[in-house]
Amino acid sequence: MDRRVTKTGKDSEGDITSLCGAWGSTSKATAIREIEASSTAYYVQDIYSRRADVHVVAGATGKYLRTDPNSSCSDNLDSLPAC
Template sequence: MADRRVTHSRKNRDGDITAIGTPGQYWSPRAKADAISDIELRIHTYYVQWPEKRTEIRVVNGATGKYLRTDRDNTTRNNLDDLPDL
């Protein structure tokens, strides 16, 4: 199992996360579906290192299916949106 640091995200026109990654890493970009599978099967973990703390990326079941999320603070917004584009 690898512990993968994520620094960037790819978003579609609606702002939904479609991939995560870190430029220059052999595994990057990692498609959303593949990252979800990695997390659920405990093959790899993914995290974002914010200035104030490390936060794990987790899988959430939403109204339109599974998606990736990290909670940087006490807000309900998806903080992966705050990452630079991949």
């Protein structure tokens, strides 16, 4: 199942805590489990209909979510409005 992300929840430090779209919302932990299990693909689509998939990244403080690194800021999770 593919889910387009149009908004994100963030904590006081700006870290992504949830993903939101027309389908509803899900927590970061659930999204990570679903992406790793290949049961759900989350993505961001910019105004030019370019798709950037959301991936799980292992960071120094644990797993987090991010889109494919590219030259467009409009498809970054951090640039989406709050849900």
